[in-house]
Amino acid sequence: MSADTSFIEDLPAGPLDAYRKKAKFDWKKLKLVFEDVNLLKMKLKVWNALEKDSIFQRPEKELLTKEQKRIAALQLQQFRKYKFMPTNGQKASIKDRARYLMTINEALAAAYPDVSVKQALGVFLFQNTLATLGTERHQHIIEALWNRQILSALALTEVAHGSDAKNMRTTAVYDKETQEFIINTPDFKAAKCWVGNLGKTCTVALVFAQLYIGDQCYGLHAFVVPIRNPKTLLPYPGIIVGDIGEKIGLNGVDNGFIMFQNYKIPRENLLNKISDVTPEGEYESRISDPTKILGATLENLLAGRVGTMQESANNLACAVTIAIRYAAVRTQFGPSNNEELPIIEYQLHQWRLFPYVAAASILKIFSTAAIRHYLNVIEISHTETTVDNLNDMISEVHAIISAGKPLTTWACRDGIQECRECCGGHGYLKAARFGELRDTIDARITYEGDNNVLVQQTSNWLLRQWHSVLEEGQVCSPLSTCSFLKDHLVILKFKFNGSTVQDVKNINFITRCYQWLITYLVKITHDKQTALLEHSKCKFTARNDSQVYKAAILSRVYGEFVALKYYWKRINRNDVEISLRPILETLGILYGLSCLDKHLVYLYQGGFANNHSLSELVKNGILDVCSLLKSDVVAVVDALAPPDFVINSILGKADGKLYEHIQAEFFNNPGAMSRPSWWREIKVDNAPELKIRSKL
């Protein structure tokens, strides 16, 4: 059975053809391994529409940030009008519907990250939170949202507290007399900040505040809070709201801050699914099934993180596309004076770039798998039937995503930087687009859960599994990402006894290494924590002082292992043609080996390798695989790459006409060849006649 690839357009002919012809597979078929066919069609539909839409035309020159905000606001409104959802989409299951919405936002994010952030926060996250934490009395707000009558924001982070949500200081005190909540911000450190859409545009926000009845504090709760009059966009009295100003990137998003002064809202604005306050001022817990609530709450957090994973994998794909196409066309030096080589021919250049091509491939498939698991648990937690191990599944999905989001965003950060440097000076041009890609990924590293804090969730989960192995001899890993831990006695005895490059260039070796690494690291982290705990008697200290070289690496290694695991599962599905297997395996091995190269220290330290050749074999293995990949790599990026319109780089166009595009850019830049408007300020009146110009 051969997949129908006819809907994928051919690429224009040009200087890249030389390498394209060398590929040993059909790039369109490979594309359908990286992408789900229906979702790809949906994304193409979105991109085609935006490419034709005048509001989405890219400006010729950088806009002032206030203008960027205006454009992004208008683009969001326009985007919300499009009906990209398939006609049966509205009736689809929760899971399919969510998948469609995520895909539409994914397409938007690849081309217009600012607009997608505005939509994700102001529409989806708001809607999800209302749906999971609110009740029927909030239904009308959701309807207004779907009717595009309001744009919202979600305010949690405060100026002085981000990761540490428990210590937030905004209060909502219940006033029995008026049946209202009174919201207050004690000082600027407690101002809500970084709230997307709050700076200029939203009319309503979800605000998290400490709920008080009398002197009693009941913890953080969410409230629907009106911010601006929708007719005039003026803020209501009692609040100070503003834009936090310019950022490194994503300047189309109006991130805002807000302070409340005795600001009153009706009692009903409390999102009351978990708990409520009666008109008389009694606090009532309404939790029926705690598992479901946990799932529901996590859903909101995880949606952002899996989305971030996918967008980051796409950004990385975009960056490697630009750098590989550039490397295949750009020539420099050569074995003799009259022959120059494309820089892709240099081993050094291959070693700098190809591991990121592999990473983009693996992480794209990994993020797709993570979304699938995420949507599965969401669907299960929405059904009426009780599933025994739902809690365990949720924990495992949470562990996967908590490792996956940092893994993907950091890989993307490093990959974009390497690609930027690999394009030399021309990579520094704004029109090469690396600057924007980097400024966008940069935000993802610290939002939706700061990476360094998030990885601790994964190691904590693994440590719990380890504990359970030691105590009960079993692990709770329904998705079996770490079920091998129960074989720890055998695994820890693994030794490397290979002697040739072939011994490391295979998935069995890589899997063995990872199983050993995870087991070893979870063991030493556990031992370290136990020792620290004995010494300090403080769990908090024990956990903090076992992160570096221990827990943090454990999460990373686990993330890489799971990514590879899902990748390998995908490429062995029977819809993958035999002709594609070699290239897919090559990419997987390259990813595995280049990740392992960074963990060699542990393999030596823990006695996995006594043989001093391991390091050399792994390094030679990487170089071998790189040279193998050289003739296929242009076709691999063709499979990874979105259309030119989305890549939006003069160095990375599919036609490979590098210098023509640079020339067009230079010659067409507004004012490129005219003297500056302020030329009189620098002209030299007493300039000497140097007689150095020729008289013709």
Added chain:
Amino acid sequence: MANCLSDFPPGPLDKYRKLASFDWKQLSLFLNGEEFLNYRNELYNEILKYSVLLEQTDQTPTLDELRRKTTQKVFALKLVRDSVTARTNCNYADMSFAESSLAYLLDPSASVKRSVTFYMFTSVIASMGTERHRHFIENCLNGEILGCFGLTEIGHGSNTRGMRTTATYDPASRQFILHSPDFQAAKCWVGSLGQTATHGAIFAQLVTPDGIKHGLHAFVVPIRDSKTLVPYPGVKVGDMGEKIGLNGVDNGFIMFDQYHIPRENLLNKIGDVTEDGRYVADITDPNRRHGAALGNLSDGRINITSVNMCYLSKAVTIAIRYAAVRKQFSATEDDEEIPILEYQSHQHRLLPHLATFYAFRTFCKYLLEERDKFQLLLNKKSIDVHRITNTGLELHAISSACKSLAGWYARDAIQECREACAGHGYLKASGLGELRSNQDVCCTYEGENHVLIQQTSNWLLRLWPLVLKGKSVSTPLNTVEFLNRAPQILTSKFTPNSFEELTEPKNILDTFQWLVCYLLKLSFEKYESLKQHSLHSVESKAFWAKNDSQVFYAKSLSIAYIQHLILTAMSDKISKAADFKIKTVLEKLFALFAVTCLEKHIPFLYAGSYASGPTAAVLIQDSILRLCKSIKNDAIALVDVIAPPDFIVNSVLGYSDGQVYKHLEAAMLRAPGALSRPSWWKEITNWKKNIHSKL
């Protein structure tokens, strides 16, 4: 003592300042010396006289406005330097580093532009021109003409031999005719060329009437009429548009269409063309001529090393001060919240970068002094040509590695600092974004790092045959004297068994000497074996063998070599410390930098059987954490020593008073229009009228 250093305002940082184990002013004096501190103060006070240099904007201006402001700053900065240089008598090394630490941090665009406009242009003429070009230098330094420097072409950067702009001599008119055959041969990335330069030092292939190409030569080329700033006919010149950073610099491109310039505009020190069109040169070998033509690029690389370290110092200043003030989580609900600097993982993210600056600070001083001595040697026109050549080559090897390494260190430090400030680090007002965008270019200009660093290993690889033959290795700067003991070094083993033994300076230097010997031997053997077993044609075997021995071999070699040199310089400096407290803290920083570098080389220690068993790896990791912990209480004082003045720090997170939240509040509230509704508010409320689908 140290009256050139003033106290910091009180505030939340006091707690850590009081914990410091040493007097920060003493350390500053020891590290920098009085001459440097005085010069820097002079510079600082002079800068304060120019309001244009002190302007701060909350909002990124338009590109055109940014260019205009930058150009004003270029002239102001030039006046600052002229005036301070005229009244003080400072040595080159201190002056150069002070410039980096103030001007480049104050406004990187203006500093880069000032440098190309006035100094690069004139230095090319000084080193490659003769008496007949002296007036260009004078006119330029007087500000009557504005220079630029054009080498890179669209299609060729690193490979300078492949450049295709030609300068063909026409005996009839006694002129050179400059020509760009196509867009790929356009000169590009030329700083100041985009909008402002009136003259350029342009490199082109010199062609004599007989059609023979004589290689790259530099020419003084008039570009724009300095009275109108309109380009002359025959040149097509333009601005390259927006970049990732340094947008105040008008990088330009230029194409020549049979553009005539007088014969005398050839910078004729290495070669000249007679009026009738004969080429005459002292150096007959074209390869050596090529080297001579591009020989004076070491200076730029040495300066970029300092500039990178100053960028790094600003980043760690911001992130460490923020870490001391920002609190998050507590051990139990009743405890106070803990400054994030107290967390092991946070220390590990930031403190090694602080150590990097200290290591490079002494190294930069050493290197700038060596460079200055070399300049004296050149000026003397000493007859010891051999010594001049070898010193030049060794300086080239050093500067090629340290420029690359400093670029990578600064890049990684800035990124880590940005992430360590989490959300607030993403604000423009944190200053870290701009720092990153401006630093970024350091990794690819003035020699793309990965290509450039090969110069260092090439130089080292030429020395190894001497070792093999048992001959003595002697280089003018003595940076690899230990190679004479290579056979013994290669049989030695990693012996430290404790933290104290590992961090002992002698043991550290021994380990790095082993690394350099091992990697040199390995790279040499790899190269030879690749060449021997190569399937490529005879003439291209060496080319491929060189290329295929870079990854894991030659690149690591260059890095280990320069790290050893940096550590040696720092160790020498520490041995001169009289104050015990200062000595102790510097020893910790030395050890932290060394062990952090060593960590990356651990696989080599095992692969080369220098280490075996778990000890080495465990010891190295544990030592890093231990050092971080023991430096933690000194971190703020160490930052105070290296921090630029507040108006240059210019970050709401990093001011010396530590009032992070007050500055954040002020920045958010003062941003123009922060609290007002957008001017386009009606487009939102009436959006249904404004937006129409075409579909």
